[in-house]
Amino acid sequence: MRFDIKPRHYDPVKEEIEQRTARIKHQLEADGVLSNGKNQDIEEAYRRAEGSSIRGAFTQGSPIRNKPSDLFSSAGMLRMIILLILVGTITGYLYWGIDALYTLLYIGIGIAVVLFLIRLKGKANE
Structure with missing residues (x-):
C-alpha cells in the first residue's frame, strides 16, 4: 500500500x-x-x-490630478518651509548669537498661535 x-x-x-x-x-x-x-x-x-469602463480608472485617483488646495497640505511646500526655518535659525545663531534664536522662537510661537486660531475659527464657522 x-x-x-x-x-x-x-x-x-x-x-x-x-x-x-x-x-x-x-x-x-x-x-x-x-x-x-x-x-x-x-x-x-x-x-x-x-456604464463604467476601465479606461481612465487608474488616473482618477492619482495624486497629480488631486492637488491639495491648501498651501500647508502640500508636502513639497512644507519641506521648503522647514528648510528655510532651519537655515534661518543656523544663520541667525552664527551671525547674532543666542538672542537671534530666542527671537526666532518667539516669532515661531506667535505664528503657530495665529495659525491655530485661524484654523479654529474656520472650523467654528462650518
Whole structure:
C-alpha cells in the first residue's frame, strides 16, 4: 500500500476574486441584466449595467490630478518651509548669537498661535 498525500493550496486572493465575481453575478441577475439560463459575458453585462469602463480608472485617483488646495497640505511646500526655518535659525545663531534664536522662537510661537486660531475659527464657522 502506498502513502499518497495530495497537497492543498489555499489562495486567499483567488478566493476573494471568486467571491466578488459570484456577488456581482448575483447582483446582475437580481437587476435583470443577466438571465439565469444564458451564459453571457459578465464583464460586458456589468459595463452595460453600471456604464463604467476601465479606461481612465487608474488616473482618477492619482495624486497629480488631486492637488491639495491648501498651501500647508502640500508636502513639497512644507519641506521648503522647514528648510528655510532651519537655515534661518543656523544663520541667525552664527551671525547674532543666542538672542537671534530666542527671537526666532518667539516669532515661531506667535505664528503657530495665529495659525491655530485661524484654523479654529474656520472650523467654528462650518
